[in-house]
Amino acid sequence: MEGSSSEEGEDVNWTFYRDREEWADLKPVPQDDGPHPVVAIAYSEKFRDVFDYFRGVLKVHELSERALDLTRDAVELNPGNYTVWQYRRQILKHLDKDLKEEMAFVAEMISAFPKNYQVWHHRQVLVSWLNDASDELQLTAKMLALDAKNYHAWQHRQWAIRTFNLFQNELEFIEKLLNDDIRNNSAWNQRYFVINQTTEFAPEVIEKEIAYVLSKIKIATKNESSWNYLRGIVLHSESGLRKPSVIDFCDELYNSGNRSACLLSYLVDAALEQAEYGVVKENSLLSIDKALELCDNLANEFDVCRRGYWNYISGCLRVHMN
Amino acid sequence: MANLVKDVTINDSHPKTLLLKRHVEYIAAYGNNKEDFEYCMTEYLRMSGMYWGLTAMELMGHLHYMDKAQVIEFISQCIDSSGGISSSIGHDPHLLYTLSAVQILCLLDAVSVLPVDKVTEYVASLQKPDGSFTGDKWGEVDTRFSFCAVACLSLLGRLDAIDVDKAVEFVVSCHNFDGGFGSQPGSESHAGLIYCCVGLLSITGRLHLIDGDLLGWWLSERQLPSGGLNGRPEKLPDVCYSWWVLASLAMLGRLHWVHKQSLERFVLACQDTELGGFSDRPGDIPDPFHTLFGLAALSLLGNGELGKVNPTYCMPQHVIDRLKLRPQVLSV
Ligand SMILES: [Zn+2]
Numbered sequence: 234m235e236g237s238s239s240e241e242g243e244d245v246n247w248t249f250y251r252d253r254e255e256w257a258d259l260k261p262v263p264q265d266d267g268p269h270p271v272v273a274i275a276y277s278e279k280f281r282d283v284f285d286y287f288r289g290v291l292k293v294h295e296l297s298e299r300a301l302d303l304t305r306d307a308v309e310l311n312p313g314n315y316t317v318w319q320y321r322r323q324i325l326k327h328l329d330k331d332l333k334e335e336m337a338f339v340a341e342m343i344s345a346f347p348k349n350y351q352v353w354h355h356r357q358v359l360v361s362w363l364n365d366a367s368d369e370l371q372l373t374a375k376m377l378a379l380d381a382k383n384y385h386a387w388q389h390r391q392w393a394i395r396t397f398n399l400f401q402n403e404l405e406f407i408e409k410l411l412n413d414d415i416r417n418n419s420a421w422n423q424r425y426f427v428i429n430q431t432t433e434f435a436p437e438v439i440e441k442e443i444a445y446v447l448s449k450i451k452i453a454t455k456n457e458s459s460w461n462y463l464r465g466i467v468l469h470s471e472s473g474l475r476k477p478s479v480i481d482f483c484d485e486l487y488n489s490g491n492r493s494a495c496l497l498s499y500l501v502d503a504a505l506e507q508a509e510y511g512v513v514k515e516n517s518l519l520s521i522d523k524a525l526e527l528c529d530n531l532a533n534e535f536d537v538c539r540r541g542y543w544n545y546i547s548g549c550l551r552v553h554m555n
Numbered sequence: 556m557a558n559l560v561k562d563v564t565i566n567d568s569h570p571k572t573l574l575l576k577r578h579v580e581y582i583a584a585y586g587n588n589k590e591d592f593e594y595c596m597t598e599y600l601r602m603s604g605m606y607w608g609l610t611a612m613e614l615m616g617h618l619h620y621m622d623k624a625q626v627i628e629f630i631s632q633c634i635d636s637s638g639g640i641s642s643s644i645g646h647d648p649h650l651l652y653t654l655s656a657v658q659i660l661c662l663l664d665a666v667s668v669l670p671v672d673k674v675t676e677y678v679a680s681l682q683k684p685d686g687s688f689t690g691d692k693w694g695e696v697d698t699r700f701s702f703c704a705v706a707c708l709s710l711l712g713r714l715d716a717i718d719v720d721k722a723v724e725f726v727v728s729c730h731n732f733d734g735g736f737g738s739q740p741g742s743e744s745h746a747g748l749i750y751c752c753v754g755l756l757s758i759t760g761r762l763h764l765i766d767g768d769l770l771g772w773w774l775s776e777r778q779l780p781s782g783g784l785n786g787r788p789e790k791l792p793d794v795c796y797s798w799w800v801l802a803s804l805a806m807l808g809r810l811h812w813v814h815k816q817s818l819e820r821f822v823l824a825c826q827d828t829e830l831g832g833f834s835d836r837p838g839d840i841p842d843p844f845h846t847l848f849g850l851a852a853l854s855l856l857g858n859g860e861l862g863k864v865n866p867t868y869c870m871p872q873h874v875i876d877r878l879k880l881r882p883q884v885l886s887v
Contacts, residue, residue, distance in 0.1 A: 262645075264598065288645055291645070311599070313599050313600070314598075314599040314646075315599060315646075315647065315649065315691075316599070316641075316645075316646045316647045319647055319691075319693055322693075350695075354694065354695050357695065358693075382787065382789070382790070384738075384742075384743065384745065387742070387743060388738060388739065388742055391739070391741055391742060392739075395741075416788065416789050417789075418743065418787055418788040418789060419743050419787075422731070422737075422741075422742075422743040422744070423743075425731075425732055426741040429741070430741070457776055457788050458788050458789075461732070461733040461773075462732075464732070464733070465731075465732030465733060468732070498772075537814075538778055538780075538782075538813075538814040538817065539775050539776075539778070539812060539813075539814070540814070541775075541809075541811040541812045541813070541814075542771070542772060542775050542809075542812040545809075545812070545887060
């Protein structure tokens, strides 16, 4: 795509609007930046020319084919300008344009400016107008292949899935992403989103998810995202963090010499939860004494930069000591 | 899989002290260069740009360098008949810029130039039945806009104009399993949006609705070995995220859960020794946005050369005191 938000002006095929005969009737409106006049600008003739004419059509509220073309030039030069997008939609409606063409255009714009709010919003409006989300999973998958954490792409995907009930193959899609990058927090979040909206947390779902996430934790024991997911899932089980199968897993990991801060912090929180339920177990991985020792290790060795947090948690644990 | 942490390295070539004078010059010069390409490209967020610059100047004790009358005149030209305020003259009104304008006018003690009833009406008109807010009459729902609306109305003393309970309810519905908040129900936790949600709960006095320990833990996990904070797991550290995380922790009464010295070192390393200003990461190009958040973060960390910043509003504390606002802050 030729438009970009970088400096323009050297484009040989470009004709300024001020030199176009078909625009001779429209009075351009220069940028007004408040009481002090803007200095004559040399930075980008093209940019200034396009926006002078855009302000011109806005002023006379012209909803025409040529104004539509002009907004295209304007958003290509500056996709963040929300006023131009809004005006473009007004023209599209007014002229009753073929929205399929516009869908292709906005897909191009999304590829060129994947982190821009306006391009994604424009897409969402068009999908709503068309009441057709058949391309959205593919489009977002393509954008996520380029940047697996693009927040706009995920938000759009969730919106399309939720609005048009497209949950069917989403878990498969997520598994593919997690196989590519086990630390993809967005994908873990999406997994929770799908389950929460479909099967919910029935006992067999909980078991299945725990088995899945533990298999992933085994591969990367310091992965904050998978541990957070585990915590999110066990909260739906009756035994919470103290779920025996999970504690056994942690026990084994700990005894194999693993000292990942995520593992230790899970054990500390499980011990705290246990103490809050009034159960005291001596000589176990979940005893208060052991948890205090772990906090100490974390504060002084494995997670020194969060010492303030570990000291706080030690204090919470001590409350339960008699 | 190798356990590579995404982070930056800070070395002795990076600045270690606050280059206050340079930043004053940087901000003062920024708006004067109207032929600058970047200046024209950012016209659509001019109002926020002015808020960043003016607030930064006040935190540095140099607000008097700025032409207040000119700023007020500009804002009054951006007020739409709907009561909404636009980013610049001739643009459509938007909640983001309405908040920025109100913040500026509070800072300058000039709210009287606003048609407060109209502005209030505009903000209230953007609330949806589920309590959420859109950014303008066309736009999408986002917890950012919930914060903008509530912050704006509280600064104007007009929170009574919206359904506060519903606004709170919507924000709580965006609470995630990991303790954080996203832009909409189910959206991934994100430090910037956490700031917005915690900020809204702070203004409305509902911070008890969150598990401060769980969220505080997630937030403190954002600190990387360089000392900088990221906005989501596995992302690079950034000065603006450092502010949003730190401000959220401050509201939760858990500022001390991050390692202050290393964070301060990271933020100072993001200063541009030649141009002045702060960039997102050491060595990048500075901008007013990261300059304000760099200064605000240093202020929260207790830097004595800067004025005190309020973590909820990202405005000078004395302004919040003058307005007699008491946003909630937890203590542990
Ligand atoms: Zn940033």
